[in-house]
Amino acid sequence: MVLLLQYTLLFASVLILVALGGCFSEHSGVINLGLEGIMVMGALGGALTLKYINSSLPSLLIVLAVLVVSIVCGVVYSMLLAFACINFKADQTLVGTALNLLAAAAATVIAKTINIAEDPNNVSSTVQYVAAKKALVVNIGKFQFNWFMLVAFIALVCAYVVLYKTRFGLRLMACGEHPQAADSVGINVYKMRWAGVLISGMLAGVGGIVYITAGVSEWKFENGVAGFGFLALAVMIFGQWKPINIGLAALLFGFFRALSNVYSGFDFLAALNIPGSVYNMMPYIISLIVLAFTSANSRAPKAEGIPYDKGSR
Amino acid sequence: MEETKVADNSEYAIEMLGITKRFPGIIANDNVTIQLKKGEIHALLGENGAGKSTLMSVLFGLYQAEEGVIKKDGKEVQINNPNDANDLGIGMVHQHFKLVQCFSVLDNIILGVETVKNGLLQKDVARKKITELSEKYGLKVDPDAKIEDITVGMQQRTEILKMLYRDNEILIFDEPTAVLTPAEIDELMQIMKNLAKEGKSILFISHKLAEIMSVADRCSVLRRGKYIGTVNISETNQEELSRMMIGRDVQLVATKEDKTPGNVILHVENMTVPSKLHHNNAVKNVSFDVREGEIVCIAGIDGNGQTELVYGLSGLENITSGKIELSGKDITHASIRERSTSGMSHIPEDRHKHGLVLDYSLAYNLVLQRYFEPEFSSKAGFLKKGEIKKYADKLIEQYDIRSSQGADTISRSMSGGNQQKAIIAREIDKDPNLLIAVQPTRGLDVGAIEYIHRQLIARRDEGHAVLLVSLELEEVMSISDRILVMYEGELVGEFDPKTTTPEELGLYMAGAKRKEVGA
Amino acid sequence: GSKAPANDGATAGASSEAKADGDDATEATADFKVAMVTDYGDITDQSFNQSTYEACQTFCNENKIDFTYYKPEGDSTAERVAMIDKAVADGYNVVVMPGYAFAEAITETAETYPEVKFVALDVSEFDLEGETSDFNNETYPNVFSAVYQEELPGYMAGYAAVKMGFTKLGFLGGMAVPAVIRYGYGFVQGADAAAKETGASVELNYAYGNQFYGDADITAAMDTWYQGGTEVVFACGGGIFTSAAEAAAKVDGKVIGVDVDQAATIDGQYGKGITVTSAMKGLKATVNTLLSAIRDGQWDDYAGKISNLGIVSGEDTSLNYVGLPEDTTVWNDTFTKDDYLKLVADLASGAIKVSNDSEAEKPSADNVKINFQGNIK
C-alpha cells in the first residue's frame, strides 16, 4: 500500500513536471513534441551533477544543484526548438521529433565521451550516482519521500498561479490563442513564445532527472526515458491544458503505472493471475478509454502549432 | 510642457503625410496624405484592396511605411509598434476583431495594460474602471462573460472599451459595421458621435455610403493605393462619393421587373434545428416556401437562428424535427452532397471557413461542388485536369474574377471581393433550382455589391428560386420579393417589400411585434 | 558436426606471408588480429558482451595484438553477418562472438571464411544445427563454441541461499534468453533440494525484467518483493542488479550476483554485505584460454569443438568454469565453505544431477512454492 502510494507519487511527479512543461509551451502556441528529448538532456545534466558533486554536502544543497543544472540543460536544449519554430517558423511536430532523436543520440555520445575520457576502457553510456542520490530521498517510516515530489507539487501550484493570476500568464495564453490580438496590444509574441518554450524546457529537464533517479542509482543513456515524454503529453491533453486537471490526470496515470509494477504485493490482484503484459498495457488502455470519453469537448490552445508571422493576418 | 504648447497650436490631431507602403509586388499606399482634425469623425473610403487597412495599420504601428511622416498634434512621431501608438493615444478597432475567444471581456480589455501588484493581476481595479467607462459611453457589456459566448455587437463594444480603457484620444474603426445588425449600427453611430463630442478624434472606415453620410464630418477617398481627395460630408452626396471611389457611376439601388412566382421549389415544414453553442434549439418549428422566380429574404438581427436555419437546409447540421422538400423531393435526411446534386446551391456565410479551400488553386475551388461529376473526373477516379482548367477559365472570364495568375492562383492570395465572386460563379454555374445566399455582400465595396445583386436578380429572372439571408435592411428592401423576419429562432412576420417600411421591419426584428407565418 | 581439419588449414590462411613458413607457431602469432562482434547489447551491458570485450581487450593489450569490436546496426542475423564480413574484410582473422543469437550468423559465414577462426560463446550445438543435430560436440572445423552449464552455478546459489537460512527468495531474470533461463532453472532446483533437506517452507518470487538494466518500474517491483518479505534476490542479467540492490538496500535485503563475482561492485555502491554470493561462469577464462591457444599455436585442440563448460574437478575448484566465489560469499554456520566444496564434489561426481532444460522459462519445484510473475515490463 505504502509502495503503491510512493510510486504513484513518484511517477505522478515526473508526469506533472513534464506535462506542465508541455502545457506552458502549448499555451504560448508552440507544440512541444520534443519533451522526451528535453527530459533526456535534463537527466544527463542532473546525473552528471550527482556524479561529480561531493556527496557529503548537505542534501538540500545537492538537491538544489541538481535542480539548477537540470533546468539549465533543459532550457538550453529547448532553445533549439524555440529558435527553429518561433524564429524560423519550422514545423513544430518535425522539430520536436528531431529533438527526441537528437537527444537520445547526443546524450549517449556525450556520456560515452566523458566516460572514455575518464577511463579509456569504459565505453559505456552509463552515469552512476549512487552516493549523491541518497540526498534526494528521506525515509518517513516505510514511505520513501523524494524531494522532487515536493518540487512537482510546488511547480503545480506555481503553474496555476502564473497562468491564471499573473500578467505573464494572461499574455502567454493570449499568444497561444490569438497571437495577432496579443501583438495588436503591444505584446511581443515571439518573446512570449520563447518564454513558453523555455519554461517547458525547464520543467521537462527537471522531469528527466526525476525520472531517472526515481528508482535506480545509475542510468544508461542509450535507453532514453522510454516514452515518458509522450505519456506526459497524453496527461497534458487529458488534463485539458489546465494545471489542476493535469495534476489529477498525472495521479491517475501514475497510479496505474505504479500498480503495474507492484500488483504482486496485493494478494487479491496476484490471485487473479492476469498476465504481466496486461498490467503493462493498462495505463495506455485506460488513458485511451478515458480520452475517448473526455475529448469531445477538449479544446487545445487555438493557435498552437501555427507559426506566428507578424505580416500575415 | 512644451509638447502641450505645440499641441495647442495644431489644428490636426493626426497627420499622415505622403505615406508610401509597399508589399512584394504591390504598392498598397502610394503617397497618401490624410489629416484628422481634433474632435472630428473622418471617414476613409475605398474599394476592396484600396489600401485603407494598410494605411491604418501604418498609423497603428503594425506596419512601417517606407516613405512619409506621421505627425501627432503637429509634431513628427515615430510609430514602430502598437505600444508606440498606444503611448500616443492611438487605438484601433480592427476589421477582424482581435479578441481572445476563451478570455473574458475583462481579460481582453486589460490585456497588454494590466495592473499588477506583487506580480499578481488586480482585476478588481480594472473592473471598476470598465464599469465606469461602460456607463459613461453607454457601452453595455458583462465584464466576466467569455468572448465566445457573446454577440458580435458585444464583441465590438469590448473592442471599443479596449481603446477607451487605454485612454486613447485617436480612435480608428476599420469597417466596424460590416458585422453589425441595423440596430447595433445605429447604436454604434450614436456612440461614435458621443465620443467625438467628448473630444476624441475618429477615423472611420466603411463601404457603406449611408453610414458615412450620417456620421462623418469629412471623408477621404483612396483608389488603388492612391489618394483621391477629401470632401466635407455636408457638401457631397453618395453618388459623388462612389464616383470618387470607383472612378465611374454606380447604380446604388438594384432595379428589377415584376414577376409572378411559379411552383414551390423549397418547402420547409416545422423545422427545428439544435444550436451548436448553446443547449437549446436555435431554429424552432419553422415553416415556409420558396417558389420559382422569387427572391425570398430572411431578415433579422444576427444571432436569431439564421445561421442554423441555413445549416439545417444545407445539411451542415442535422435537424431535430420537421421536413424539407426540394422540388417535391424529400431531402430531410439527405446528405450535403445529395442536396447539392438535387439542385441546391449555397453561398456560405463564412467564405474563408466554408466557402473555399484557401490553399487550393482557383481552378480547384471552382469545381469544389462538381469535381466528382463525369465532366471532371474519369470513371477510374482520376481528375481531368485539362477539363477543370478549361472550365475555370470559362468561369473566370464569364464572371470577371480577377487574380494574379488566373486559374492557378492560390485562392488565399485573392482579395475578399474576388474570392466571393469565385464562390458565386461556382454556385450559380451549377444552375441550381434553389440558390441560398447568406450575406453574400458582406464587407464588399459598392461595385462588387452591385455586381452580386445583379447576379441574384438574374437567377430570379430566369425563373429559379433564391433564398437570401441578410442582415442589411437596405439590401433586403431593394432586392427581395418577399421578406420573412426571424426572431429568436422563429419566423415572426412575412412582408412584401413594396408595402412595408424599414421601420416596421425593425419592430418585428426586435421582437416588439409578431404575426403568424406559415407555408 | 564434422571433424576438425588438418593443422595447416587453420593457421596458414591467416596471412599470405605466413603460408610459406607453414606451422611455425611464433610466426603465426604476430599475424593474428582479433575482432569481437557484439550481440544485441553493447559492450557495456554489464553482462556477457562486456565480460567478453574486457577479456579480449586485456589479452590483446598484453600481447600487443590488434583488437577491435563491431556492433551490428540492429538485432538480426543479416546485420551480424554484415559485421563478420566487415571484420574479415578489415583483415581480422579471429572473430569472437558472445551470445546464442550468433548461431545462424556462424552457419552463414563459417564455410565462406575457412581461414578465419571463430570463437563463439553460449552458442550450443542445437542452436547451430537445429533439430538435425547429432550432439557429438563437433561443428564447423574453424569454429569453437563454449556453452556454459549455467544451471550449475544457479543450483549452487539456490542451494546456498536456502541453506544459509533464507526462506523467501526471488529470481529476477533479465530477458528470458537461454543462459538466463538455465541460471533460473538451476536456482530453483538448488533451492528445492535444500528445502527438501532442511524441511523449511521456502517461497520463491520469479520474474523477468524484460531488459538488462534497472529502472524505476523494476525497482518498484523489487520494493514490493523485499517489503513483502523477500530476503534475497538472485539478480540475473546485466545491469538489472541495480534495481534489486536499490530495493534491497532500503530494507537490509540481500542480493545474489551473476556471471562474475559482483560483491565488490554491488557492495561498493549499495552497502557492505548486500551481496551474499554470486553465481559465476568463466567467460573471461574461456576467452583467455582460447586466445592464448591461438597465440601458442594450439588452436587445433579447440577447432571444430563445442565445449560444455561446467565442473571439471571436484577437488580443485579453481579449474572449474562455474562456481561461487569462495572469498566473498558470506558463509555462515548453516552453510560453510566446506558445505560448498562438498556440493561441488557431489555435482562433479554426478551424485547430484541438475537438469538444464533451457525451455523451462517457467520452472516448477516440489518443495518450493514458486510465485511466477512473468515479465515485469
Place this chain on the structure above:
Amino acid sequence: MSAQVNKTMAEKESILAKPAVQSIIASLLCIVVGLFIGYIALLLINAEGATEAIITIIKNYFTYPSKAAALKYCGNTLVKAAPLLMCALSIQFCYQAGLFNIGAAGQYVAGAGASLFCALKLGMPWYLCLVAALIAGGLFGVAVGFLKAYLNVNEVISGIMLNWIGLYTVNMILSSVKESASPYTVSLEKTNAAAVLPSLGLQKLFSNNKYVTIAIPLAVIIAILIKVVLSMTVFGYEIKATGIAKDAAKYSGMKEKRNIILTLFIGGALAGIGAAFLFLTGYEQWSVTQSSVPGMGFNGIAATFLGGLDPIGTIFASYFIQHITSGGSYLDKNVYPSQISDFISAIIIYLCGFVLFFKFFLNSRIKNKKNNAEGGNK
C-alpha cells in the same frame, strides 16, 4: 547580346523558382550541413580519425573492398530502406489530410505481428501474409481515425497509446511462434518458405543477397502510386481538401469523417505492409521480449520531411537515411560511438525544419531581383 544574357538569367531564375527544384536544393543543403555538424562532433571526440570516420559513414557499403560484398550490403541497405519508405509514406499520406500519424510505429508493429503470425502459425503464403499485415496495420489506423472523427481524440495521443498497446499485444501473440530457447520468432525460411517474399531473380543483382526481394521495387511502385493518388485523383483531391480545410470539405459534401478514417486506414496499411516488407524477407526475427516500440515508424517522420513531403522525394530520402545509418555501423567503435550516425540523421531532420524558411528566403530574393530588373527596364 544583353537580351541573350537576360534570357539565360531568367531561365536560371525560373528553374530556381520551381518548387520541386527548391525542395531538392533545400534537402541537399540539410544533408550537407548535417554531415558537416556531424564532422565537427567527430572532430571534438577525436580529431585524428574524424575525416576517415565521416567518409566511412558516407561510404557505407563501399567500405567493403570487394565489389561483390559491396553489392551484397547495398542490398541490405535497400532491404531496410523499403520498410522505412513505407512508414514515411504512411506518415506523409496522413499528413496530406492534416493528420500527424505518429501511430505509424504501432501500425508497423501490428503489421509485423499479423504477417509473422500468419506466416509462422497459420502457414499462409506470402501474399496472404502481406494482406494480413495490410489489414492489421490498417485497423490500427482505423482505431485512431475513429477516435479522431467521432470522439475528437487527438490523433497524436491515441497514436502513441496504440503504439504501446500494439507492442504488448504483438509480443503476446507472437510468443506462440517463438523459438523454444530464445525470445525470437522461429526462422521464417525454415518454418514456412512459402511465406518468404519472392525475389524474382533480384537477389542475383546483389551478389545473391537472399534478403533482396520484390519488397524493394514494390515499395518504390507504391510511392509512385501514392504520388499519383494524391495529385491526380478525386480521392487525393478530397483527402487534401479535408486536410487543409475540414469545414470547406464538409460544406462541399465530402464525408470528412469517412475520409479521416479512410486516410488513416491507408496510412496504417502502408506502415503494416512496410513491416511485412521487412519481416517476410527473413531479414529480422521478432523478439517477443522487446520493451520499446521499433523506431522505424518514427524514422519515417524524418524521411518524409527530408523528402520534401513528396512521395518521390521520400524514396530518395528514405534511402539516404538508411544509407548513413548503416554507414554508422562501420565506424571504428573503439574511437567513436555508433550513435554518431543517429546524431547526424537527427541533425539533418532538425535542419529540415528550416526548409520552409529557406524556400521563402529564396523566393523573396527571386521576387526582389525580378522587381529590380523590371524597375531597371522602365
